[in-house]
Amino acid sequence: MKRDPVAFLREEINELKKNNLDWTIRYLEDSSKPHSIVDQKEVLMLNTNNYLGLATHPKVVQATIDAIKKYGAGAGAVPVIAGSFDLTKEFQEKFAKFKEVEASLLCQTGFAVNTGLIPQLVGKQDIVVSDELNHGSIIDGVRLSRAKRIIYKHTNVSDLENQLKEAEKEGARRILIITDGVFSMDGDMAPLPEIVKISEEFGAMVFVDDCHGEGVLGEGRGIVAHYNLQGKVHVEGGSMSKGFGVFGGTVAGSKDLIEFCLNKSRTYLLSTAHPPSVVAACIAVIKVVESEPEHVQRLWDHTNYFKKEVQSMGYNTGNSQTPIIPLIVGDPGKAQELARILFEEENIFTTPIVYPMVARELSRIRVQMNALLTRDDLNIALSAIEKVGRKLSII
Numbered sequence: 001m002k003r004d005p006v007a008f009l010r011e012e013i014n015e016l017k018k019n020n021l022d023w024t025i026r027y028l029e030d031s032s033k034p035h036s037i038v039d040q041k042e043v044l045m046l047n048t049n050n051y052l053g054l055a056t057h058p059k060v061v062q063a064t065i066d067a068i069k070k071y072g073a074g075a076g077a078v079p080v081i082a083g084s085f086d087l088t089k090e091f092q093e094k095f096a097k098f099k100e101v102e103a104s105l106l107c108q109t110g111f112a113v114n115t116g117l118i119p120q121l122v123g124k125q126d127i128v129v130s131d132e133l134n135h136g137s138i139i140d141g142v143r144l145s146r147a148k149r150i151i152y153k154h155t156n157v158s159d160l161e162n163q164l165k166e167a168e169k170e171g172a173r174r175i176l177i178i179t180d181g182v183f184s185m186d187g188d189m190a191p192l193p194e195i196v197k198i199s200e201e202f203g204a205m206v207f208v209d210d211c212h213g214e215g216v217l218g219e220g221r222g223i224v225a226h227y228n229l230q231g232k233v234h235v236e237g238g239s240m241s242k243g244f245g246v247f248g249g250t251v252a253g254s255k256d257l258i259e260f261c262l263n264k265s266r267t268y269l270l271s272t273a274h275p276p277s278v279v280a281a282c283i284a285v286i287k288v289v290e291s292e293p294e295h296v297q298r299l300w301d302h303t304n305y306f307k308k309e310v311q312s313m314g315y316n317t318g319n320s321q322t323p324i325i326p327l328i329v330g331d332p333g334k335a336q337e338l339a340r341i342l343f344e345e346e347n348i349f350t351t352p353i354v355y356p357m358v359a360r361e362l363s364r365i366r367v368q369m370n371a372l373l374t375r376d377d378l379n380i381a382l383s384a385i386e387k388v389g390r391k392l393s394i395i
């Protein structure tokens with residue numbers, strides 16, 4: 001019998017569905033902000049990464065419109081082939097100052113930073129020591145590098161030290177310690193001061209992927225500024241797409257690092273640059289974060305209030321230290337049911353997070369705070385989360 005070369009597509013999808021591990025996409029007919037329209041109904045969104053609500057900030061929107069009128073829609077090419085834009089130069093200089101580093105580079109996405117840069121920083125003769133819960137883009141970047149990967153227990157500094165001793169014995173050319181700054185599924189933070197201290201003992205490079213820390217920690221500057229470690233972390237990877245509400249990936253660090261990245265990162269070299277209007281929005285957003293500290297302040301006020309309330313209801317929020325607040329329920333089916341009922345009956349949009357994003361037994365819904373929420377919004381969300389949690393015997 002002739003075989004069907006694509007039969008596996010349906011078989012694998014069916015397997016995911018059978019185990020409650022499949023994804024379906026909901027569609028927004030409004031901006032990604034707390035009061036939005038999703039699948040044709042008005043909802044309270046508690047799952048956007050647009051933490052500061054800046055995706056719709058009037059100054060950011062205006063800068064985008066102005067730039068699109070001047071520069072049109074697309075960038076036309078990769079920067080090294082047909083040039084970058086004056087706006088990109090302005091952004092990179094501004095962003096470097098904001099992050100208190102020598103230089104920065106605007107890349108396609110946070111994901112592309114990791115898959116493009118990590119394989120250039122390390123190769124076959126090297127060792128990467130990586131937190132066990134690092135983001136998938138780090139895992140993919142490390143795989144592409146073909147360096148030996150050693151995993152240390154999540155945020156566990158003494159295990160990191162043990163693994164570094166092992167790495168040292170192997171006589172690697174370079175050692176790279178790599179960690180998320182804020183872990184996107186749990187909302188906890190890397191113990192960066194300790195990591196930096198240990199890295200100095202072992203002569204290891206430190207790479208922090210701060211996609212969820214930027215806009216949130218250190219008055220918006222991220223985890224390195226939060227811990228006053230400017231100049232001590234060799235590579236800061238970031239994203240303009242989350243707390244900053246726009247789009248793009250960033251690398252921040254020394255001038256040498258940026259020139260190296262520009263010349264060697266394959267995702268930077270081989271993929272089209274941002275539309276100039278997006279870059280204009282990125283510039284505007286940094287200006288807003290610098291001049292309007294109230295957005296970050298409100299985000300944290302909401303975070304502290306909401307977390308205290310859900311914890312007192314009996315929800316397990318893990319080790320969350322940031323506006324990412326997981327409500328860990330265990331069973332994947334229950335996590336999906338909690339999100340479904342909240343959406344369908346309570347008009348609250350949250351995300352079920354299941355395997356492979358987290359271990360099966362740690363399935364959850366992930367709630368994210370937002371500066372545009374009001375205390376009334378939070379109270380409405382809290383009473384719905386309590387009601388449905390009791391109905392499903394989660395709390």
Ligand SMILES: Cc1ncc(COP(=O)(O)O)c(C=O)c1O
Binds near residue numbers: 135184209
């Ligand atoms: C830690 C981390 N790194 C990288 C990324 C990817 O960033 P971007 O959306 O800019 O590609 C994410 C996004 O989820 C993330 O959480």
